[in-house]
């Protein structure tokens with residue numbers, strides 16, 4: 001079996017260290033817009049959370065994403081992210097995740 005060195009990221013919700021593939025990126029764009037990056041293609045600063053609405057809720061409650069980005073996140077942005085994550089968690093499109101390999 002091949003050993004691959006995979007950099008680990010911390011989930012801002014549960015605090016577990018996981019690979020990027022196991023996490024969903026939350027991105028802050030240059031314009032300061034916060035959104036979920038389900039494709040891994042968005043530019044900007046990133047924070048990571050498990051693909052689980054529960055972890056996003058924890059991160060929201062503890063304001064860890066805001067601390068990471070050093071900015072305020074409006075409630076409706078959190079609501080939209082939770083909604084998107086819920087859908088994402090309901091059916092992760094494995095086939096679309098191969099593009100992660102380009103790193």
Ligand SMILES: [Zn+2]
Pocket residue numbers: 011012013014015016049050055
């Ligand atoms: Zn987590």
